[in-house]
C-alpha cells in the first residue's frame with residue numbers, strides 16, 4: 001500500500017485530486033466510485049477547480065456512490081444524493097444521468113432486486129476504475145459496519161451506534177439519523193481497479209493504524225484494503241500518529257519522487 005502523509009488538508013486534497021485528474025485525462029470515459037462525508041470535500045473542491053480553470057472534462061465520466069441512507073428521498077438535504085449534487089456534480093460538466101447514488105426511497109420488497117441491479121450497473125459500466133474512500137470512527141468503509149462480511153455486496157445494512165452518533169452532527173438530534181442504509185459491500189469495493197483512502201484528524205489515528213497495519217478483520221472493514229493491490233492512503237499528520245511505520249512511509253514517498261514511479 002502507498003501511504004502518503006501530507007502536511008495539511010489542502011495538500012491531501014490536492015494529492016488525491018491529482019490521481020483523479022490523471023485518470024480522467026488518460027481515460028475520459030472512466031468510472032469513479034465516490035464517497036460522502038467531510039473528508040472528501042476538499043478533493044471535490046479541487047476537482048471543480050480543475051474543471052473550471054483547466055477544463056478537466058467530465059462529460060463522459062460515470063460515477064457510482066458507495067451508499068445512501070435508507071428512508072431518505074433523493075431530495076432530502078441530508079441524503080447523499082443531495083450532498084453529491086451540491087458538493088460536486090453541480091460544479092462539473094458531468095451528465096446527471098451518469099451519476100449513480102443508491103436510492104434510499106426504494107420499497108423494502110424491491111430492495112434485493114434493486115441492490116443486485118446496482119451491482120450489475122457497475123459491471124456494465126466496465127467496473128470502477130478509481131474508488132474514493134473515507135473511514136468511519138468504527139473502521140467502516142462505505143456503511144460496512146464492524147462484523148460486515150468481507151465478502152459482502154450491495155445491500156441494506158443497519159448502522160452502528162457509533163456511526164449514528166458521529167453523523168448526528170448533520171441532523172437536529174441523533175434520533176433523526178436514519179438507522180439503515182444501502183451500502184456497497186466490502187467485496188464490491190475491493191473490485192475497484194484502484195482505491196484512494198483518505199483520513200484526517202487525531203480522532204481517526206487509532207482506527208487508521210488498525211486498518212492499515214492491524215490484522216485483516218471484519219471488525220474493522222477498512223482493514224480489507226490490505227487485500228487490494230493498488231491502494232493509496234493519503235493521511236494528515238494527526239491521522240498517521242498511531243502508525244508504527246511512519247519512517248518507512250516517508251522513505252518510500254521520497255524514493256517515489258526520485259524514481260518518478262508510484263510504489264504500491
Ligand code: PGA
Nearest residue numbers: 037038039040134135136
Ligand atoms: P467523515 O466520514 O469523512 O465525515 O469523517 C467518514 C465515514 O464515515 O466514512
